[in-house]
Amino acid sequence: MAASRTEAPEALRAEALSKVYGTRRALQGVSFIAAPGELLAVIGPNGAGKTTLLQILAGALSPTTGTVSLDRGAVGWVPQQPAVYSKLSVRENLRLFARLEKVPDVDATVDRMLEQADVSDRAADAVGTLSDGNRQRVNIAVGLLGDPAVLLLDEPSSSLDPRQRERLWEFVSALAREGGTTVVFSTHNVAEAERYADRLLVLADGELVFAGTPAGLERATGEHDAIDFEGAFVRFLRARGH
């Protein structure tokens, strides 16, 4: 079992990551591995260190200690707020970031992303005129421009209504299942994480308190077949002093 685990391909390896801001420890000794095509959810209460972890993985933030093993060029970063220019059209935004990413064929890549994100019909519209859902799709499309092996999504569904959320997860799931992209996403929505993620990383006060499958978390809470997974999650954290 142990031998098969070491031989499994790794898309991402984080080892003993810590981040300290002054006297506050935002992250403490977090280690995990993500496999290609895996959907990994990072969950936890506010201030748990989810965004800090994703920023470190993305290279937007340096860890105080610890290492991240992955090809930086192969990481797509999708911050929580759509990081696109509202005065530019969808196509202009994609073209700009494609050029900055130095992708070989800018126009072909942009066309592919428009189609993949299902925003071809809004390509000429200014991003500022789009709905939150479509803006988030453009935000993700920008993160995918470099055809990354690992996609990092920071609370991608937080500003979306249920229908938009459903469409977003269909899109993201397809990236992992069909494209083999490793997706690491953070979310407040525990039920969403349970539904779409292959594995969960539970952070509380900067510590990794659980790493495993949603079923494993259910078992850890001691509430098998729990209807209220979120309630069980909260009890799980309380039981560990968070």
Add this chain to the structure above:
Amino acid sequence: MRWLLVKDLQILRRSPLLVALLVVYPLVVALLVGAALSSGPSKPTVAFANLVPPDEAKINVGGRQLDATSYASELFDAVEPIRVDTREQAIAKVRSGEALGALVIPPDVIERLQATLALGGGDPPRVEVYYGAENPLKRRYVKATIAATLADANKALSDEIFKEAARYLNLIVVGGSLSLPVVGDVEILGLRNAQRIIDAAIVGLPRDSSARIALRQVSRFARLAADNLDVSKPILASIGSPVAVREKAIEGSSASLDVFGVEIAVVISLMFLTVLLAAGMLALEREEHAFGRLVRGLVSRTGVLLEKIGLAGLCAWPLAAAMLAVLVAFLDLGWSRTPVWLLALLFAAFAFAALGVAIGGLAREVRAASLLAFMLILPIAALALVPSGAVDSTLYDVMRIVSGAFPFKPALNALDAALSGGELLGPLAHLTGLTAGFALLARLALRRFA
């Protein structure tokens, strides 16, 4: 970096109202400031009551009649008079705000002046001045204007008196005809003639005559008196104007007031446009949440800064150059120094842009950056325009140091040198140093920007 520049130009093209505001606002401010500085102050309105009866307005100086009220015309070169008939009307004009001050010439002023000139004793002549207390600045201005004008009138009167005194002295020294009232024309012998007559009389006396000694003393006295009275004429003249003025500019601008106004207008326009553009466009990267994405390997933080400095500088520079070109043509300053002032404007544009990115980096939001830019650059421009001598010397030194820490003053110096042919290297080096300093400050601010 090139694609970031293209992106920013696209964003500006999609924001016509913002661009129009960025161009029109500084233009209007600059033209108003330039016009105000180059036109100088307007004449203050002063109520003027001359209570001297018209037939008593003449004074007698050595038998010559001078019209004392004609000296009031000196005043009207400096003020806009409202002529009234009584003291009460003059004061009422001040109270109502119609006039900033009032000047009243009392009816006995000629009588007193005449008594003073005749060495008759008594109080010297006085004129009455009333000021409105509505605004201390206006009051001081009117007071200074009237005081300066009265000093001019006094000087003109004393010149006339000196001329008469000099004529008398000449008469005493060399002799001549003097016209006296009632008596008529009287021939005055004069000291020189008296000396000649005495010398001739001495020659005709016997050698042993005792009168010779006495007459020689009288002759010597006449010669000495004539010589010394001749010398007293320039001394008398120096009493009227004891200090002569020789003007020579040894430092600073030799530009005319018009050219100085143009320089200020252009530099203010350039400053507003460049600082606001650089600050706003950098802060926009953060507001759009794109900064974090950009600096995650796509563009370096320094690259983003250089792009914003380049964008703001290269957008504002042609506009300022076009504005200056129009004003150069309007004032007929000639085109021979065009490359030099284009260079000065370019250095100034980059220095202002560096200041702008520092503000944008520190403020981090577009609205906060714009507000901070306004709050900072307006007083900086005002401080840089305070002339030496207008405030306490220590305060002026502090103001000079503060002005030197920002690009407005060196930009003004550079443009002045470029237009008037002064020393340009110093201001350009100053601007280069400020560009580097503010860019460094902005780079430090970007460490906590995302």
